[in-house]
Amino acid sequence: xxxxxxxxxxxxxxxxIRDAADRLEGLAHRTPVLTCSALDxxxxxxxxxxxxxFQRIGAFKFRGAMNAILQLSDDERRSGVVTxxxxxxxxxxALAAKLAGVPACVVMPHSAPAIKRQATEGHxxxxxxxxxxxxxxxxxxxxxxxEHGYALVHPYDDWRVIAGAGTxxxxxxxxxxxxxxxxxxxxxxxxxxxxCLATAGASPxxxxxxxxxxRADDARRSLELGRIQPxxxxxxxxDGLRTSLGTRPFAVLSRHLERIVAVEEPEILExxxxxxxxxxxxxxxxxxxxxxxxxxxxxxxxxxxxxGVILTGGxxxxxxxxxxLAGRWLGHAL
Amino acid sequence: xxxxxxxxxxxxxxxxIRDAADRLEGLAHRTPVLTCSALDxxxxxxxxxxxxxFQRIGAFKFRGAMNAILQLSDDERRSGVVTxxxxxxxxxxALAAKLAGVPACVVMPHSAPAIKRQATEGHxxxxxxxxxxxxxxxxxxxxxxxEHGYALVHPYDDWRVIAGAGTxxxxxxxxxxxxxxxxxxxxxxxxxxxxCLATAGASPxxxxxxxxxxRADDARRSLELGRIQPxxxxxxxxDGLRTSLGTRPFAVLSRHLERIVAVEEPEILExxxxxxxxxxxxxxxxxxxxxxxxxxxxxxxxxxxxxGVILTGGxxxxxxxxxxLAGRWLGHAL
Numbered sequence: 001x002x003x004x005x006x007x008x009x010x011x012x013x014x015x016x017i018r019d020a021a022d023r024l025e026g027l028a029h030r031t032p033v034l035t036c037s038a039l040d041x042x043x044x045x046x047x048x049x050x051x052x053x054f055q056r057i058g059a060f061k062f063r064g065a066m067n068a069i070l071q072l073s074d075d076e077r078r079s080g081v082v083t084x085x086x087x088x089x090x091x092x093x094a095l096a097a098k099l100a101g102v103p104a105c106v107v108m109p110h111s112a113p114a115i116k117r118q119a120t121e122g123h124x125x126x127x128x129x130x131x132x133x134x135x136x137x138x139x140x141x142x143x144x145x146x147e148h149g150y151a152l153v154h155p156y157d158d159w160r161v162i163a164g165a166g167t168x169x170x171x172x173x174x175x176x177x178x179x180x181x182x183x184x185x186x187x188x189x190x191x192x193x194x195x196c197l198a199t200a201g202a203s204p205x206x207x208x209x210x211x212x213x214x215r216a217d218d219a220r221r222s223l224e225l226g227r228i229q230p231x232x233x234x235x236x237x238x239d240g241l242r243t244s245l246g247t248r249p250f251a252v253l254s255r256h257l258e259r260i261v262a263v264e265e266p267e268i269l270e271x272x273x274x275x276x277x278x279x280x281x282x283x284x285x286x287x288x289x290x291x292x293x294x295x296x297x298x299x300x301x302x303x304x305x306x307x308g309v310i311l312t313g314g315x316x317x318x319x320x321x322x323x324x325l326a327g328r329w330l331g332h333a334l
Numbered sequence: 335x336x337x338x339x340x341x342x343x344x345x346x347x348x349x350x351i352r353d354a355a356d357r358l359e360g361l362a363h364r365t366p367v368l369t370c371s372a373l374d375x376x377x378x379x380x381x382x383x384x385x386x387x388f389q390r391i392g393a394f395k396f397r398g399a400m401n402a403i404l405q406l407s408d409d410e411r412r413s414g415v416v417t418x419x420x421x422x423x424x425x426x427x428a429l430a431a432k433l434a435g436v437p438a439c440v441v442m443p444h445s446a447p448a449i450k451r452q453a454t455e456g457h458x459x460x461x462x463x464x465x466x467x468x469x470x471x472x473x474x475x476x477x478x479x480x481e482h483g484y485a486l487v488h489p490y491d492d493w494r495v496i497a498g499a500g501t502x503x504x505x506x507x508x509x510x511x512x513x514x515x516x517x518x519x520x521x522x523x524x525x526x527x528x529x530c531l532a533t534a535g536a537s538p539x540x541x542x543x544x545x546x547x548x549r550a551d552d553a554r555r556s557l558e559l560g561r562i563q564p565x566x567x568x569x570x571x572x573d574g575l576r577t578s579l580g581t582r583p584f585a586v587l588s589r590h591l592e593r594i595v596a597v598e599e600p601e602i603l604e605x606x607x608x609x610x611x612x613x614x615x616x617x618x619x620x621x622x623x624x625x626x627x628x629x630x631x632x633x634x635x636x637x638x639x640x641x642g643v644i645l646t647g648g649x650x651x652x653x654x655x656x657x658x659l660a661g662r663w664l665g666h667a668l
Contacts, residue, residue: 032366034388053614054368237663269660273652280387280648282614285663314614318607320662321655326603328654329571329619 009251012159014201017166017194020067024167027099028063029055031168033175038278043294046306048176049275052168053283053314060168060191060312061092061155067164068153069096077102082150084130084137086112087240088313089155094125105150107140115317156190157246166194172308173202180305185289185312186210186219186260187241189249195310196256206308207258209299211290213238214262219245223254237268240286240313261293268292275311282314343585346493348535351500351528354401358501361433362397363389365502367509372612377628380640382510383609386502386647387617393647394502394525395426395489401498402487403430411436416484418464418471420446421574422647423489428459439484441474449651490524491580500528506642507536514639519623519646520544520553520594521575523583529644530590540642541592543633545624547572548596553579557588571602574620574647595627602626609645616648 031054039047052060069081080103083093090106097104104125108117109132117127130140144150154161168191169182182199186192192210199206212219216234222245230244245253263271268285271292275283283291290309293299365388373381386394403415414437417427424440431438438459442451443466451461464474478484488495502525503516516533520526526544533540546553550568556579564578579587597605602619605626609617617625624643627633 029369032368034366035363037390056371058614269656269663273656273660276616276656277652280392280616282610282616318611321659322603322607322610324658325655326607329603 010197010255012163013197016159016163017170017198017201020063020160020163021167021170023067023070024063024164027066028167030171031055033172034279034281036279039274042274043307044303045294047294048172048179048306048308049279050168050172050308050310051281053281053287053311055313057088057091057095058313058315059088059092060165060310061088062096063167064156064158064161064164064190064194065089065092065153066096066099067167068158068160069093069100069102071160072102072151076151079149079151080104081153082107082141082144082148083153083155084108084141085155086116088315090116090120090125091123093153094120094123098124105144105148107137107144109137113317154246156188156243157248158190159248162190162194162197162248162252164194165191166198168310169195169198169308170202172310173199176306176308178306179203179206179308181207181209181299181302182308182310183209183211183290183293183299184310185238185241185286186212186245186253187286188243189219189245189253191310191312192219192257193249193252196252200256208256209293210253210257210260211293212260212262213241213268213289214264216241217260217262219253220260220262222250223257223260226254237265238286238289240284241289261296261298263289263292263296263298267296271295281311282316282318283311284313284316287312287314344531344589346497347531350493350497351504351532351535354397354494354497355501355504357401357404358397358498361400362501364505365389367506368613368615370613373608376608377641378637379628381628382506382513382640382642383613384502384506384642384644385615387615387621387645389647391422391425391429392649393422393426394499394644395422395647396430397501398492398495398498398524398528399423399426399487400430400433401501402492402494403427403434403436405494406436406485410485413483413485414438415487416441416475416478416482417487417489418442418475419489420450422649424450424454424459425457427487428454428457432458439478439482441471441478443471447651488580490522490577491582492524493582496524496528496531496582496586498528499525500532502644503529503532503642504536506644507533510640510642512640513537513540513642515541515543515633515636516642516644517543517545517624517627517633518644519572519575519620520546520579520587521620522577523553523579523587525644525646526591527583527586530586534590542590543627544587544591544594545627546594546596547575547602547623548598550575551594551596553587554594554596556584557591557594560588571599572620572623574618575623595630595632597623597626597630597632601630605629615645616650616652617645618647618650621646621648
C-alpha cells in the first residue's frame with residue numbers, strides 16, 4: 001500500500017489529480033456526499049455516497065473529458081477532438097469542448113438511441129455514425145483523425161481522463177474524513193483507476209475494492225490472469241459497464257485494487273431501487289453495482305467500517321416511467 | 335419589509351429559528367443546495383434548490399417535529415405526543431419522538447395508504463384510525479389527549495413546528511449567498527411561515543413568494559380576503575398541499591408574503607419531470623409546485639435574479655414505476 005505514486009507504466013499520481021482538481025475548479029460541480037441511515041443499517045457500516053449523478057451531464061465523465069480538453073496544445077485546440085462513445089462520455093466531451101471553444105466529433109454506432117445522439121449534438125458536437133462493432137468504430141476514428149487532424153480523447157484509456165476522474169475520490173475523502181474502504185464500478189476502468197490513484201495518494205491505508213456485474217466481469221478475470229480479457233458484448237442492465245478494461249486502467253488496478261466483487265442482475269436492480277427510494281436520488285444501473293456489492297454481503301471485513309462509494313451517474317430514460325405515472329396521477333386527481 | 339420580528343400575534347422570529355437550528359444540529363441533515371444550468375436557462379435566473387427531499391424521512395417535516403419534541407416539558411415527554419397526519423408529518427413526528435425516547439401517537443384516516451401507516455409504525459409510533467373527515471380527526475385527537483394526556487404537535491399550526499421548518503431557509507441563505515427571491519409551496523402554511531420569518535430576519539430585502547396549485551389556492555384567497563378560506567377537499571396531484579391554511583401561518587404570510595402564484599396540474603407534473611430528469615433527484619408533486627411557478631413565467635421581475643427554492647420532499651410510491659422498468663430492463667438484458 002506504500003507503492004510509489006509514479007512508475008514507468010503509471011506516469012500519474014496524486015499530484016496530477018490535484019492539478020486536475022485545480023483545472024476543474026468552477027467548471028465541474030463539487031458534488032455533495034450523502035449518507036443514509038437505512039443504507040448504513042443494511043450494510044452494517046457507515047456509507048458515504050459521492051453523488052456524481054449530480055455532476056454536469058449527469059455523470060463523473062465530465063471531469064475526465066474537461067481535464068483532457070484543458071491540456072490540449074494550441075494546435076490541438078484548433079483542430080478539435082474526437083472520441084467514440086454511445087454513453088455519458090459522448091455528452092461529457094461535447095460539453096467540455098463547447099465550454100473550451102474546441103470543435104468536437106463523436107463516433108457513435110448507428111444503433112445508439114436517438115436521444116443520446118441528440119443530447120451530444122445539443123452540446124454542439126458533430127456526430128459520425130459507425131457500425132456497432134469495435135472494428136468499424138476504430139476505423140472510423142482513425143479515418144477522422146487522418147482527415148481532420150483531431151486529437152483523440154479516449155473514454156477511459158487516457159491518463160488525462162483518468163486523472164480527471166480521480167478528482168471525485170479526492171473530494172469524497174476531503175469531505176467524508178477518513179475512509180476504510182473506497183469502492184466504484186469498473187467498465188473500461190478509467191474511474192476505478194483514477195479513484196485508486198487519488199485514494200492511494202490521499203489516504204494510503206484505505207482499501208480499494210471494485211465492483212462488476214458477474215455478466216461483465218472482464219476486469220476480475222483480467223486481474224486474475226494477469227492480462228486483459230476482453231468482454232464479448234456482455235448482456236447486463238449495467239450498460240455503462242459493458243466495455244472492456246483499458247490497458248492503462250489495467251496497470252493501475254493491478255497495482256492498487258484489493259479485489260473485485262461481482263454481482264448478479266437482480267441485485268443491481270434491487271440496489272438501484274433501494275437508492276431511489278431511500279435517498280430520493282436517481283442513479284443508473286451501472287451506478288448501482290458497487291451498492292449491490294455492499295448489500296450482497298460479499299465484501300469481506302466491512303462491518304463497522306467507513307466506506308466511500310462513487311455514485312457514477314444518473315442518466316436513465318424516464319419517459320416510459322413518466323408516461324405511466326402521469327396517466328395514473330392525473331387520472332386520479334382530475 | 336422592515337417589520338419587527340415579533341408581534342403579539344407572531345411570537346417568534348429569527349432568534350427562535352436560530353435556536354431551533356442549534357437544537358437540530360446533529361439530528362437533522364444539513365441538506366445540500368443544488369443548482370442546474372438547464373433550469374437556470376429555462377427560468378432566466380440563478381436558481382438554488384434546497385434539497386429537503388434528502389432530509390430525514392424524505393421531507394422538511396422532520397425539522398419542525400424534532401424542534402417541537404425537543405421543547406417538551408418533562409411531564410409532556412412522559413405522557414407522549416399526538417398528531418394527525420396521513421403524510422410526511424406522521425413519519426416525521428414518529429421518528430423525532432423515537433429519537434427523543436418519547437411515546438408518539440398518530441391519528442390517520444383509515445383511507446390512508448397502508449405504506450404510510452407501516453412507515454409510521456415502523457418508527458415505533460402508535461397509529462389510531464379515524465374517519466376521513468375533519469370532524470372525526472379532531473374528535474379522535476381530543477379524545478386521545480383527554481384519555482392519555484398527550485401533548486399535541488400540530489403538523490403546521492404550531493410555532494415550534496414553524497420555527498423548525500424555518501431552519502431550512504436559514505441554511506439555504508447561509509449556503510447560497512444573497513438571494514433576491516425565496517419561494518416555497520403552501521399547504522397548511524407552516525413551511526412558508528418559517529421560510530418567511532427566517533428570510534425576513536436573515537435577509538430582509540429578499541422577496542417572499544408562495545406557490546399553490548390553482549385547484550388548492552385557499553392561501554391566495556385567504557390573503558386576498560383577509561381571513562382564512564378553508565379548502566374543501568381539493569383535487570390536485572400535489573397531495574401535500576390539499577390542507578387548509580393554519581391561523582398562525584396566516585398571520586405570518588399576511589405580513590411577509592409578496593404574492594402567491596397558482597399553477598395548473600399539468601404544469602406541476604411537467605416541473606416534477608424536469609427536476610427528475612435534469613437534476614437526477616426525486617421530488618414529490620407538492621414539491622414541484624414552486625418550480626412550476628418559476629417555469630410558468632407567472633412570477634414577475636425575476637429575470638437575472640438569484641432565487642432560492644425549498645424543495646420540500648421526495649416521498650413518492652415508486653413501486654409501479656419499478657415494476658414497469660424492471661420488467662423492461664431485465665427482459666431486454668437477459
